[in-house]
Amino acid sequence: MIDTHVHFWNFDPVRDSWITDDMKVIRKDFSPKNLMRIYGELKISGCIAVQASQTEAENEFLLSLANHNDIIKGIVGWIDLKNPNLIERLYYWNNFKKIKGWRHVLQAESAEFILDPKFIDGIKQLKNYGYTYDLLCYHNQLESIIKMVDQIPEQPFVLDHCGKPDVKSQDLSAWAENIKILAQNPRVYCKISGLLAEADWKNWKEVEIFNCFDVIFENFGPNRVMYGSDWPVMLISRPYLDWFNLVSKYVERFTEQERKLIFNANAKAFYKV
Template sequence: MIIDAHVHFWNFHPVKDSWITPDMEVIRKDFLPADLESCFLDHQVEGCIAVQADQSEVETIFLLTEAESHSIIKGVVGWIDFLNPDLEERLKHFSQFEKLKGFRHIAQAEKKGFLLQDQFIKGLKLLHKYNFTYDILLKADQMVDAIKLVEKLPEQAFVLDHCCKPDIKNKNTTLWNEQLKILAQNPQVYCKVSGLLTEADWNHWNEQEIFNCLDVVFEHFSIDRLLFASDWPVMLLAGNYTKWLQLLKVYTKQFTETERNKFFSGNTKAFYKI
């Protein structure tokens, strides 16, 4: 059994999705659950967590609507304005949706320190009250913010997206390794194993450099707090679903069947309560 802990769906719009630049032609189009169903069937993937890609409550509602009509979506990570004075009212509203599991802000696009604002942290403190998780999306050079953030919120369930994006392409991963080790010491922080192909050279990545990063991630978090994820369709920039899944199946042969089951589905089920 496999559950993909991180996929995106969107109706492409060049303004709303301006982060998808012209050199990303392969993903400058619509991607919806129906486009993934046959791939999941081929690879025996039971379902996925649909994660926001746009900073709006409209996005959250869009994903929840898709989840209602597509059983492959087992949970949704939406967006909400953590700086909104009426945040708790919005959380109360969204708490009625069973498939809404948590929230994310695209903090990698913000200045360092964004996650550490008093108002933002005040908002995050409310998530535990409503049993919502929080996905941390940062670049490697912003990881110090994540380290400080999780220390301030010891009861909150966090998951780090895309291994915090090590700079594989430029072979600049030393600081990432050191800070990831610190972050992983917090037992409430999980990590999605995804996004590594797109942090390497899209056209010339090799298995060994990916495995070197996996060694770091698995050492620091252990297999008990790691979630299989694809980052589809963004991952199509540097590969395809089959290549990524096969790469991780090869790497995880060193673990027991019980441990592999945790990585490919059990940890995601436990973290997102599905």
């Protein structure tokens, strides 16, 4: 099994200011060694390490970890897609085969940023290097994401955290309609990850998470869905095992072959690991 969404960091209160006081459980360092025991117990063979900082130094940091930790099977790094020297930077990073794709924290950006022709032109360059692109956005940004993705039909995308629906309020209708539209693009995959952060951290109910899963699987199907934990961010709500067991319970309804796709094969095919 592969966990397609984890983060590592040496905590810095200035750089990591998004980790607020009410998230104190993750206001500390997290490294691959913190995952070894739980991965061993669950027979998870490795992970995709996803950027948490928006500098190219983050790529160096994750590559250094990958060089010393076999559980990191691939890296989703960060690069400035509007950089006039983007081609040069992509050429440089292409020397490091552990880097499989890129991500920008679009949830912090405006619709104008997402639909900026310079940004879109940057993503258009990625296919020349075989790179994927992770889409990190809130549910109310999906219309802009759809417009952006439609302009880059050949690019492999994956939607992080199911597009961050409002799990807490269960106001899912607009999100569900946009998921339906986005999923019509066969190059877009989806990670079932990150939903605990969008729920009432301490008081969510299983049905609230499953309602979101229903929409994702109805539209993407088991052929384009990947398991991810969003560790350590998900620790603000529950231990790793709780999330893994929740996903495992939901996917019991699928065949053994479909469960292998969700937990392994889709990730291997998408990220080429």
